[in-house]
Amino acid sequence: MAFTDASLTALRVFREVAERGTLTAAATALGYTQSAVSRQIASLERAAGTPLLERRHDGVRLTPAGHVVVRRAATVVDQVDAAARELAGLPDERGTVRLGWFASAGGGLVPRALAALRRTHPCITVISREGGTPALVRALRAGTLDLALVASAPPFRPLDIETPSLELRTLTERSLCLAVPAAHPLARGDFVDVADLHGQRWIAGSAGDRVMGVWPGLDERPEIAHTARDWLAKLHLVAAGCGITTVPAALAAAVPTGVRVLPVRGGPSEQRRILLAHLPRPLPEPAARLAAALRSAAIDTDTPL
Structure with a gap:
């Protein structure tokens, strides 16, 4: 089978797998079964005459050939979609x-x-x-x-x-900052000393294997009172006096009433x-x-x- 025989469906599936990082996630996004996704990938690899994906315990990784195919697949899929829009009289998407x-x-x-x-x-x-x-x-x-x-x-x-x-x-x-309730003792000054972070109750989330929301490098096991993935939820928990959390400086203007955003001093700068x-x-x-x-x-x- 020549690569020119590769189907548009297989190219769409491959592009989705490359973006999602796992066959399961791609199947969910496309509304396919995982076995159907696997069959499309297998057909594309037969057409290419070489493996396009490296299967690993944490998902998939593109091989060098896979990078070539996904780059070309993106162009082909986008062009076909553009043609379909033009034939349907829909606006051009170049803008x-x-x-x-x-x-x-x-x-x-x-x-x-x-x-x-x-x-x-x-x-x-x-x-x-x-x-x-x-x-x-x-x-x-x-x-x-x-x-x-x-x-x-x-x-x-x-x-x-x-x-x-x-x-x-x-x-x-910018340096990482701290969001504290306005009535909290830490909110009385213009900055927080890193030594005063010991024994605090934290509002945290997670990003992969990293804990987000606790000041990095604390030499104690932090007490995490609440966990939330959403930044707005964490900041409203701070406003309610439920704990403190780290916050990017760029969010200072978006914090709810009852929260102060302060720099932290006395330790390594957390850029x-x-x-x-x-x-x-x-x-x-x-x-x-x-x-x-x-x-x-x-x-x-x-x-x-």
Whole structure:
């Protein structure tokens, strides 16, 4: 079987697997059974004459051939979809940009950038979605996102080990802060000393195997009183006096009433970066306009506490 015999369905399935990272997640997203996804991948690998996926205990990883196929598959699928839209008389999507962003970016940075872009370039349509860094990176590689906002913490490792490397631009770098109830003793000053964090009750969440919301490097087992994935939920728990949590400085303007956001002193600086990532190729004009709006919004929100 020649690769030219590969079906459009198989290319769509493969693209979904590349983005989702597992056969199970791709099957769920597509409404297929896992066995049906496996059959489509097997047919594509037969057509390619080489393995396209490396099966691992934590999901799948693209082989070098898989990277070639997913890059080409993205182009083919997008072109077929564009032709279908044109035949149906639907608007051209060349002015559409697909943006991915990490959770707390939705609290200020993304809405500010989108509002500014609507004022200056109302013909550009932005379709966005929230996701974790691994999922956003896979979506960039699969061609289902044009741009992705990701957060990075020391030691600021590359987002993945694939080649070519993603193009990254640091939009802002700020110290991690602490959100405390306005009536809490820690809220009396203009900063919190790291020594005063001992014995506190924390509101935390998780991102993969990392605990989010507890100050990094504490030399004690933290007391986690509440867990929540959503930033807004954590901040409202802080406002209710249920505990304290870490917070990116960029969210300071979005916290609810009853919460103070303060810097922490007396220990190593806990820097956090916001990165804009995309594939290493020139951005189409709509994506470049959105990137510029995101850079401007990051500067506007990057003001001292």
